Amino acid sequence: MNIINIEHISKVYKVGTEEVHALRDVTLRIDKNEYVAIMGPSGSGKSTLMNMLGCLDTPSSGIYQFNSVNVSQMSDNDLAKIRNKEIGFVFQTFNLLPRSDALHNVELPLIYAGVPSSERKERARKALVDVGLGDRIHHKPNELSGGQRQRVAVARALVTNPSIILADEPTGNLDSKTGEEIMGLFNEIYEAGNTIILVTHEEYIAEHAARIIRIKDGYIEKDENVQKRYIPKKSIVNE
Amino acid sequence: MGNLFFEIKEGLIIAFRAIRANKARAVLTTLGIVIGVTSVVLMSTAIKGIDTSFQNGISSLGADVLYIDKWAWFSNQEWWKVRRRKNISLDEFDRFKDMAKSPLAVAPTLWTSETVKFKEVSLENIFVTGTTADYVQTSNFSFSNGRFFSEIEGKASRYNAVLGSEIAKKLFPRENAVDKEIKVGGLNYKVVGVLDEQGSFMLGNFNPDNQVYVPIGTILKHFVNDNIRSVTINVRAKNTASVEETKEEAIGVMRKIRGLKLSEENDFSVNQQEGLTSNYNQTVGVIQIAGFFITGLSLFVGAIGIMNIMFVSVKERTKEIGIRKAIGAKRRTILMQFLLESSVICLLGGIIGLVIAVILSMVINQVLPTSVQTDAVVLAISISLITGIIAGLAPAYSAAKMDPVEALRYE
Numbered sequence: 001m002n003i004i005n006i007e008h009i010s011k012v013y014k015v016g017t018e019e020v021h022a023l024r025d026v027t028l029r030i031d032k033n034e035y036v037a038i039m040g041p042s043g044s045g046k047s048t049l050m051n052m053l054g055c056l057d058t059p060s061s062g063i064y065q066f067n068s069v070n071v072s073q074m075s076d077n078d079l080a081k082i083r084n085k086e087i088g089f090v091f092q093t094f095n096l097l098p099r100s101d102a103l104h105n106v107e108l109p110l111i112y113a114g115v116p117s118s119e120r121k122e123r124a125r126k127a128l129v130d131v132g133l134g135d136r137i138h139h140k141p142n143e144l145s146g147g148q149r150q151r152v153a154v155a156r157a158l159v160t161n162p163s164i165i166l167a168d169e170p171t172g173n174l175d176s177k178t179g180e181e182i183m184g185l186f187n188e189i190y191e192a193g194n195t196i197i198l199v200t201h202e203e204y205i206a207e208h209a210a211r212i213i214r215i216k217d218g219y220i221e222k223d224e225n226v227q228k229r230y231i232p233k234k235s236i237v238n239e
Numbered sequence: 240m241g242n243l244f245f246e247i248k249e250g251l252i253i254a255f256r257a258i259r260a261n262k263a264r265a266v267l268t269t270l271g272i273v274i275g276v277t278s279v280v281l282m283s284t285a286i287k288g289i290d291t292s293f294q295n296g297i298s299s300l301g302a303d304v305l306y307i308d309k310w311a312w313f314s315n316q317e318w319w320k321v322r323r324r325k326n327i328s329l330d331e332f333d334r335f336k337d338m339a340k341s342p343l344a345v346a347p348t349l350w351t352s353e354t355v356k357f358k359e360v361s362l363e364n365i366f367v368t369g370t371t372a373d374y375v376q377t378s379n380f381s382f383s384n385g386r387f388f389s390e391i392e393g394k395a396s397r398y399n400a401v402l403g404s405e406i407a408k409k410l411f412p413r414e415n416a417v418d419k420e421i422k423v424g425g426l427n428y429k430v431v432g433v434l435d436e437q438g439s440f441m442l443g444n445f446n447p448d449n450q451v452y453v454p455i456g457t458i459l460k461h462f463v464n465d466n467i468r469s470v471t472i473n474v475r476a477k478n479t480a481s482v483e484e485t486k487e488e489a490i491g492v493m494r495k496i497r498g499l500k501l502s503e504e505n506d507f508s509v510n511q512q513e514g515l516t517s518n519y520n521q522t523v524g525v526i527q528i529a530g531f532f533i534t535g536l537s538l539f540v541g542a543i544g545i546m547n548i549m550f551v552s553v554k555e556r557t558k559e560i561g562i563r564k565a566i567g568a569k570r571r572t573i574l575m576q577f578l579l580e581s582s583v584i585c586l587l588g589g590i591i592g593l594v595i596a597v598i599l600s601m602v603i604n605q606v607l608p609t610s611v612q613t614d615a616v617v618l619a620i621s622i623s624l625i626t627g628i629i630a631g632l633a634p635a636y637s638a639a640k641m642d643p644v645e646a647l648r649y650e
Contacts, residue, residue: 056565056643077569084567095562099260111249112567114242
C-alpha cells in the first residue's frame with residue numbers, strides 16, 4: 001500500500017515577473033514502513049518537495065494522493081487536519097514553543113486534534129518517556145540540550161501516531177555524537193514499523209535510510225535503494 | 240458546539256500563557272481601556288447620583304406649586320425685552336390673594352441674606368425668607384419641633400423665626416431651639432419651630448434646610464423693600480390635576496392686576512418645577528454627551544493601542560504561528576487564539592478600570608450619593624470585551640492567513 005503517491009507534480013513560483021520552477025514533473029511513490037532520504041543541494045527543490053509531502057504547500061499541477069486521498073487541491077483547513085493527524089514533523093531548528101515546557105509542546109498536536117486534557121497529558125507523557133525524557137517533562141526548551149530538544153520534537157511528531165515522520169535536516173543543528181543518537185532514535189522508530197522521510201544534504205546521514213531519492217534542478221535525478229544501510233548503535237534512551 | 244467550546248477553552252489557556260509571559264506589556268497596553276472604562280463607569284454612576292439627588296430636591300418644590308415671579312427661571316427671551324419689568328409688590332400679592340379663587344393656598348416670599356447668630360455661633364449669608372403663615376401650606380413643610388408662625392403673628396409682623404434643619408443643627412447642636420432668642424441681621428427673633436430635613440444639597444442656598452423663615456413684614460421693615468426686590472407669589476393648586484387650570488387663572492388675575500391690554504404681553508412669569516426639570520435635563524444631557532464623547536475617544540485610542548500591540552505580537556510570533564499551523568492548527572484556531580488574547584487583555588483592563596471606578600465612587604460618595612450599579616458593571620465588561628474583539632480582529636486575521644511555509648522560515 002502506498003502512503004504517498006505523487007504523479008507528475010510541478011511547482012512554479014512567481015518571483016517578481018520571473019517564474020521559478022521549483023519542481024518539474026515529479027513522480028514518486030513511498031510505501032508504508034519505508035525509510036527514505038531525500039537528498040539534494042540547496043536550491044534543488046528539495047525543500048519544496050518536503051513542503052509538498054508535508055501538506056504545507058500544494059502543487060501547481062499534478063496529483064498528490066496521501067493514503068489514497070487526493071490532497072493536491074485541498075483547502076487550508078483540510079490540509080491542517082491532514083498535517084495534524086497523519087504527519088509528524090521534525091525540524092532542523094527543533095521549532096518548539098520556547099515558553100512552554102516539554103509536556104505542553106508534545107501535547108500541542110493533540111490539543112488541535114481535540115483530545116481531552118487528561119488523555120492528552122497521559123499520551124504526551126508516554127511519548128516523552130519513549131524518547132528517554134521521562135525525567136524532563138516540565139523543562140522548558142532553554143533548559144534542555146540540543147539533543148534533548150530534538151527528542152522533544154520527535155516525541156511531538158510521534159504522539160499523534162502519524163502515517164509518516166517527516167524530518168528536515170534533523171541533525172543539522174547537533175554535534176555529530178548527539179546527531180548519531182537522534183539517528184539511532186529514528187532507527188528504532190523505523191524498526192517499530194513507522195514510515196520515515198528524511199531530508200538531508202549529508203551523504204552520511206542519508207545512508208541511514210533504506211532508499212535515497214536525489215533531487216536536482218527540480219526533478220528526480222536518481223532514486224535507488226541503499227545497498228548497505230548504516231545501522232547506528234542503539235540509541236541510549238535512558239542515559 | 241462542544242468543539243467550539245473546547246477550542247475557546249484551549250484558546251483561553253494559550254491566551255493566559257501569552258499574557259503571563261508579557262505582563263508589563265499587557266498592562267501598559269490595556270491602560271487606555273482602564274481609563275476608558277473607569278470614566279464610563281464613573282460618568283454613569285455620577286449622573287445617576289446627580290439625578291437621584293435632583294429628584295429628591297425638586298420634589299421639595301412641589302409638582303402642584305406655581306411661582307409667580309418677575310422673571311422666568313429659565314427662558315430664552317431676550318433680556319432687553321424683559322429687563323424693564325416691574326417688581327411684584329406685596330400690595331399686588333394681597334390683591335391676587337383676594338381675586339384668585341382656585342388655589343389651595345397662596346403665600347408671598349421675599350428673601351434677604353443676613354447673619355444669623357445665637358450666642359457665640361454666627362452664620363453668615365443665610366437666606367432669610369419673609370412670608371406669611373400660608374407658606375406652610377404652599378411648601379408642604381413638616382416640623383421636627385414647634386410650629387410655623389401663626390396668621391396673627393405673621394400679620395402683626397412679630398419677630399418669630401422658623402429654622403431649617405441645617406441652621407438649627409449649627410446654632411443649637413445640643414439644645415432645643417424652640418423659644419430661644421436668636422439674632423437675625425442684628426435683630427432679636429424668637430424661634431417658634433424647626434423644620435424636618437426637606438431638600439438636598441442640589442438647591443444650595445435655596446434648600447429649605449439652610450433657610451430661616453420670618454414674617455414678611457419684618458423683612459420689609461428692616462432689610463429690603465419690594466421696590467428693590469420683587470416678591471414671589473407661591474400658588475398651590477388643589478391637586479396636580481388642577482395645576483393647568485390654576486395657572487390659567489393666575490395669569491388672568493395677574494394681567495387684571497397689572498391692567499394689561501389684550502395686545503400686551505405678560506410682564507411677569509409663572510414658573511413651575513417642570514421648567515427646572517427640563518432645564519436640568521438639558522444640562523445633564525449636554526454633560527452626558529460630552530462625557531460619552533470623551534470616554535468614547537479614550538476607548539478608541541485604547542483600542543488602537545491594543546491593535547498596534549497585537550500586530551507587533553503577531554509579527555513577533557510568526558515562527559510560533561508557523562509551528563502551530565504545521566502541527567495542525569486551523570485558520571480558525573489561530574484567529575481564535577489572537578482574538579481571545581486581545582479580548583482577555585481588554586477584559587483585564589475593564590476589570591481594573593471597574594475596580595478603580597468603585598474605589599473612586601466611594602470617595603465621591605462623600606459629596607454625592609453614588610454607588611456603582613449592576614448595569615454599569617455589565618456596561619464596563621461588555622465595552623471592554625467588544626473593544627478587545629474589534630481591536631484584535633485585524634491582527635488575528637493577519638495571523639490566521641499566514642502561509643505556514645513562510646511563517647516557519649521567519650527568523
